[in-house]
Amino acid sequence: MQLIWLRTDLRHDDNTALSAAAKRGPTLAVYLISPEQWLAHDDAPSKVDFWLRNLRTLSNSLQQLNIPLLIRTAPSWDQAPAVLLELCQQHGVEAVHTNQEYGIHETRRDQAVARALEAQGIEFHGYLDQLLFQPGSILTQSGSYFQVFSQFRRICYNRLHMALPKLVARPEKQSPLNIQSDVIPKSVSGFAVPSDSLRALWPAGEDQARQRLAQFADEQIHYYQDERDLPAKPGTSQLSAYLAAGVISPRQCLHAALQSNNGEFESGSPGVFTWITELLWREFYKHILVGYPRVSRHRAFRPETEYLPWRHAPDELAAWKQGRTGFPIIDAAIRQLLETGWMHNRLRMVVAMFLTKNLLIDWREGERFFMQHLIDGDLAANNGGWQWSSSTGTDSVPYFRIFNPITQSERFDPEGKFIKHWLPELAELNKKQVHNPASVGGLFGVANYPAPIVNLSQSRDRALSAFKNLPSRQMLEASHG
Known part of the structure; x- marks a missing residue:
């Protein structure tokens, strides 16, 4: 049995860890509810609610593939190793698959989980998924992380010209497992449920995210450079919440943008170039988190x-x-x-x-x-x-x-x-x-x-x-x- 541990990757399309797990054999999915950790990280009630709503739609999608989604509680990430180990032993899991997350607490959590599992003979695999480039692969000539975005962007563009990251295939439907999916809670203690009007602005699910992306790439992206700074106009993609929760991937965004510009980066539409640059800002700051861990500790970069x-x-x-x-x-x-x-x-x-x-x-x-x-x-x-x-x-x-x-x-x-x-x-x-x-x-x-x-x-x-x-x-x- 393979286990995909879902975090900020709440989708079944273009999900590297999910695809890798499914290729190796029968697969189970798990999501950990960690209220103490989320409070310590100042996660917004609207964000926690968005995660839960997206988990519900994802659970339905996974059910179509006969992949049960289990919910477990690890109030803080210190408890993640024990909770996951118990789950693995209960279901005879041979390997756990996750998409990498960045930040000092995330890294320590994953290292602790890997140690606990490997000590019991269970494999732990992490995959590049929420970024286009592995942190540590875009470096200055002296081998350090870039501190200036324009230089970082130039190297990224050169790499993307040489080879675009490919989209990952959706898993095939597997034979049914004799395991029931868990009910996704409607709320989590410590996080107020947001208003219906706020929720309506951010409908959950991959279909909604893909629809937003398609509409933006078809209509708005070419005006993006001119209208993105005007708050009274709908000049932005409104995809940031979906990207942050991993309901859509940066690869999907990149492919959609290039498709709307006949595969071109710099030539053609200035709006496309500007929007891809925004995706790379997102990339840059994640690389900074890895290269300069002090910013994860509330310290000034300078x-x-x-x-x-x-x-x-x-x-x-x-x-x-x-x-x-x-x-x-x-x-x-x-x-x-x-x-x-x-x-x-x-x-x-x-x-x-x-x-x-x-x-x-x-x-x-x-x-x-x-x-x-x-x-x-x-x-x-x-x-x-x-x-x-x-x-x-x-x-x-x-x-x-x-x-x-x-x-x-x-x-x-x-x-x-x-x-x-x-x-x-x-x-x-x-x-x-x-x-x-x-x-x-x-x-x-x-x-x-x-x-x-x-x-x-x-x-x-x-x-x-x-x-x-x-x-x-x-x-x-x-x-x-």
């Missing part, structure tokens, strides 16, 4: 930025988290996140830069808040984005580049449509006033809308000063020498 004098400002942090900053584009973006489990990518940068530069509040506060609410929350992408925006990360924006939320708002939501959708209290303002209600005049600005919690130019100067006064990396290395 060590000198650990000395930034972050402010303890609980009232300002609370106003930011509640969408009460007095800057409409920030507040609208936060409300979008709270109601939908998702935030537009351009706004993630604007909101993150406002917190870390204008409020000079530690990026880790924002990173954690995002993870607690994002349906597409992913450690590598979320950490990478926050560190990029706060100038503590890889290939980070120069610290003196600080987005002005009013200018960003005027540029990317010129008519104020996005703002008015999420902040109906500003609906009466014209398209100039809506970006900066404080300029409307009157002693209290606009009724029912807060005054700005910070002066943009003074707070910008404060951030510049904080960054300018950091010790250099050379100084730090000398002092630790």
